[in-house]
Structures are given as C-alpha cells and as structure tokens.
C-alpha cells in the first residue's frame with residue numbers, strides 16, 4: 001500500500017491498481033484487482049484502522065477481469081455499494097465472456113497482450129447497484145467526477161477526485177515503463193479520442209490501471225504523451 005495523498009492510497013491486488021479513498025471513516029475503493037486478491041484490500045483497510053464495513057462504495061473504471069476480479073469477495077466481506085458505467089455493467093453481472101480486444105501497436109504490447117488478455121476467462125459475477133454516466137459527480141470520498149473514456153472498453157470511466165487532485169484513469173494508459181498505451185483496444189480510434197479527452201483536463205496526480213502513480217505534474221505528462 002502506497003500513500004499518494006492524505007486520503008488516498010494505491011493498492012496492487014495482483015498486477016493491477018486499485019485506489020482506496022477515505023473521507024472520515026467512510027472508505028471508497030476504485031477497482032478491485034485480479035481474482036483472489038481480496039486479502040490485499042482487506043489488509044489495507046485494517047492497516048488504516050478501519051473495518052471492512054467502513055468500505056461503503058466500490059467504484060469501477062471498467063469491467064475487465066483484472067479490475068473486477070476480487071469484487072464479489074469484497075462485496076461479501078464489506079457489503080459495499082457498487083458503481084459502473086451501464087455499457088460495462090453486464091460483464092460484471094454475468095462474469096464474462098468479455099468483449100474482444102486487439103493488441104495495441106508495438107512488439108512489447110503484442111507480447112503483453114498475449115500474456116494478460118484471456119477473453120474466455122470467467123469471473124464470479126456480482127450486482128452493479130448504480131450506473132454512472134459521463135460528467136456525473138458521485139458524492140463519494142469528497143467527490144468523484146466521471147469522464148467517459150471508451151476505446152479500451154466501451155464503458156470505461158476515468159474519475160477526477162476532489163477537483164483536480166487526482167486522476168484515476170483506468171486503462172486509457174498504463175505507466176509500467178513510462179506512460180504508454182494500454183495492452184489492447186476494442187476501438188483504437190475511439191481510444192485515441194479518449195486519450196485526447198484526458199489530455200485536455202487538469203489534474204495534479206494520476207493513477208492508471210497498471211504501473212506506478214504519477215505524483216506531480218501529471219496532466220502535463222499526459223499532454224506531452226498525446227501531442
């Protein structure tokens with residue numbers, strides 16, 4: 001668990017990121033990592049001196065196996081309310097199959113794509129309590145503004161937390177060997193528009209679905225990557 005802000009922590013439930021946000025005793029988790037990694041989340045809650053029942057909200061960037069994997073177990077342990085874009089919710093509620101993607105351009109992306117992307121994998125299904133739409137601000141954790149960024153997944157949302165403090169960007173980019181494309185796209189042209197959409201926003205820090213957090217000047221780094 002790595003603290004990224006006074007009320008925000010980066011967790012790694014498997015080789016994917018999740019962000020735990022606090023407002024007083026109430027906790028919100030954005031994304032839920034790979035399957036079987038619920039312990040990472042529950043241990044982080046305990047390390048903050050909270051109980052599983054303090055986790056009130058489980059918010060998703062998109063419904064891929066590496067972002068929803070431990071959700072059913074976390075919801076069982078905590079009873080959290082769940083939030084996702086309507087276009088991705090059916091995959092959480094059925095547990096797959098997932099929509100097809102193609103590898104992003106480049107040799108490294110081709111290799112990573114074959115390593116990580118298994119569309120036939122099935123997840124434990126769980127219910128989505130609330131659909132989230134583009135531009136909506138969820139009154140959670142001090143405010144999470146949803147920005148629809150399709151292309152990697154049709155129902156992908158990025159979230160701006162507390163104004164411009166932190167972008168939780170899902171798989172619009174990854175940040176493993178520097179800022180780069182995600183492993184694959186459902187629709188590359190749409191994904192490029194979503195990258196430009198994020199580049200037009202202002203935010204101090206950023207966390208994408210994979211790799212390290214960007215702890216300062218994050219929107220400038222995204223702009224430099226896109227232009």
Ligand SMILES: [Zn+2]
Nearest residue numbers: 062064152171
């Ligand atoms: Zn993804």
Ligand SMILES: [Zn+2]
Nearest residue numbers: 064066171209
């Ligand atoms: Zn991912």
